[in-house]
Amino acid sequence: MKIAKYILVLTLFICSGCSVSRQLEKELDSTAGDNSFFQGVVVAEAESGKIIISHNGQKYFTPASNVKIFTLYAALRSIKDTIPTFDYAVKEDSLILRGTGHPLFLVDSLNEKALRFLRDSQERLYLSDIAIEDRIFGPGWSWEDFSYSYMPERTIFPMYSNLLSVAKKGDDISVVPELLNEKLNFSSQRRIYREPESNDFYFPDHGDYERLIPFKTSIQLSADILGGVLNKKVILVPEDIKRQYKSFKEIPNDTLYSRMMYESDNFIAEQLLLRVGYETSGKYNSKTAIDYVLKNFLSDIDQRPRWVDGSGLSRYNLFSPESIVNVLQKLYLEAPSEKLSIYFPEGGRSGTLKNDFQGQSYIRAKSGTLSNNYSLSGYLTTKRGTVLVFSFMNNHYQGSAVSRKKRMSAFFKELYEKY
Structure with a gap:
C-alpha cells in the first residue's frame, strides 16, 4: 500500500x-x-x-x-596548474623575465610576493622580447571603442590590466601608472579620450572624477613601467628558445x-x-x-x-x-x-x-x-x-x-x- x-x-x-x-x-x-x-x-x-x-x-x-x-x-x-605571474630564469648576474599573459599583474595589490621577489633580487633585470601570436583586439570588436575601459589591448605581459587610472579631486591628481603622467593633457574641454595610435590622453581641467582608459601597449612600455615600479632598469632581451625558465606562481586561478x-x-x-x-x-x-x-x-x-x-x-x-x-x-x-x-x-x-x-x-x-x-x-x-x-x-x-x-x-x- x-x-x-x-x-x-x-x-x-x-x-x-x-x-x-x-x-x-x-x-x-x-x-x-x-x-x-x-x-x-x-x-x-x-x-x-x-x-x-x-x-x-x-x-x-x-x-x-x-x-x-x-x-x-x-x-x-x-x-591544470596555477597560471604563473611570470616566468623567470637566472643566468649569472641576470634575472630574465618572460610574460605569461597573466591579466592581474599589479592589480589591487595582489602581487606583493612577486614585487618583493623582484625588488630583492641583486641581478640585472631583463624582459624577454616576445609577443602574443594574435592581434591586440579580437575579431569584430568595435574599432572606435579603443578608449573605453571594457576594451584594453591583449598582450603578453600586461600590467594594471593595461588601463590608465586617473583620479582628480580638486587640484590633486593621481595617475597610475605614473610613467604616463607626462602624456596627460588637461584643458577646458569636457571629453575624456586618447589618441588612437599613441598614449596622448586628454582630460578636463575642472571637476572631480575617476576614470580608467586603456593605454597603447608595447613590450618596451611594459619594461619601462615595471622599471618605474621597481626603481630599476629593465632591459629588453631577445628570447632564447633554449633558455630554461621557472614559474613564479602567486594568484589562484579561481581568483581569475x-x-x-x-x-x-x-x-x-x-x-x-x-x-x-x-x-x-x-x-x-x-x-x-x-x-x-x-x-x-x-x-x-x-x-x-x-x-x-x-x-x-x-x-x-x-x-x-x-x-x-x-x-x-x-x-x-x-x-x-x-x-x-x-x-x-x-x-x-x-x-x-x-x-x-x-x-x-x-x-x-x-x-x-x-x-x-x-x-x-x-x-x-x-x-x-x-x-x-x-x-x-x-x-x-x-x-x-x-x-x-x-x-x-x-x-x-x-x-x-x-x-
Whole structure:
C-alpha cells in the first residue's frame, strides 16, 4: 500500500513538472508573434540533461558575455596548474623575465610576493622580447571603442590590466601608472579620450572624477613601467628558445575565474583564452584555443557555435541557447558544486546580478549585455530542490532591457515555484 502511494505521489510530481514546462513553453510560443525582437529559451534538468523547455533553442543568437561561460569551461579543462605571474630564469648576474599573459599583474595589490621577489633580487633585470601570436583586439570588436575601459589591448605581459587610472579631486591628481603622467593633457574641454595610435590622453581641467582608459601597449612600455615600479632598469632581451625558465606562481586561478564571471571582466576573459591557446598548442592565440576546445572538449555539441573571442565583445559570435545549456550541464557534472557558487553570480545579491532579479537568489547565472541584446544563462534551483540549467536569450529589441528582465523574472519564478 505504501509503495502504491509513493508511486502515485511520484507520478503527480512528474506530471506537475511536465505541466508547468508545457505551460511556460506555450506562453513563449504565443507571445513570439507579438515580439518585434528574437527570443530563445532552453531549460533542462541539470543531472540528466533532459530538455523540458525549448523555444527557438536551436537558433543562433548574439550571446554577448555569455561567451564567458565557454571561456570558463575551456580554462577549467585546459589550464591544470596555477597560471604563473611570470616566468623567470637566472643566468649569472641576470634575472630574465618572460610574460605569461597573466591579466592581474599589479592589480589591487595582489602581487606583493612577486614585487618583493623582484625588488630583492641583486641581478640585472631583463624582459624577454616576445609577443602574443594574435592581434591586440579580437575579431569584430568595435574599432572606435579603443578608449573605453571594457576594451584594453591583449598582450603578453600586461600590467594594471593595461588601463590608465586617473583620479582628480580638486587640484590633486593621481595617475597610475605614473610613467604616463607626462602624456596627460588637461584643458577646458569636457571629453575624456586618447589618441588612437599613441598614449596622448586628454582630460578636463575642472571637476572631480575617476576614470580608467586603456593605454597603447608595447613590450618596451611594459619594461619601462615595471622599471618605474621597481626603481630599476629593465632591459629588453631577445628570447632564447633554449633558455630554461621557472614559474613564479602567486594568484589562484579561481581568483581569475570568479572575477571574470562576477564582474564580467572582458580583459581577464581574453587573456585566459590566450593562455588556453598556450596550454593546448604552445601559442598565445585565441583562434587556436577555440579550435582546440571545440574539437577536443565540445565536439558533441549539436549546434556548433561561431566563437571568435573570449569575452563576447564581438558581434561575430553566434551561439544557440541549446549549446549554452550543453556547456552549463558539463560544468555541473564536471566541476565541484561549491565551485559553481564561486563562478556564477546570485540573483539580486552579487556580481552583475546584484541589482537585478531581486528576491531570486535561487538563480545563479551569467548575464550578457550588448546594446539591444540581453541574455542570462546559468542554474536555477527549484522550490523542490531540483537543479535546472537554462539559457534565456533576447536579441535585437529596441529600448532598454528593463521589460525583458521583468518577463524573464516572472518566467523564472514560475519555474522555481511549480517545477
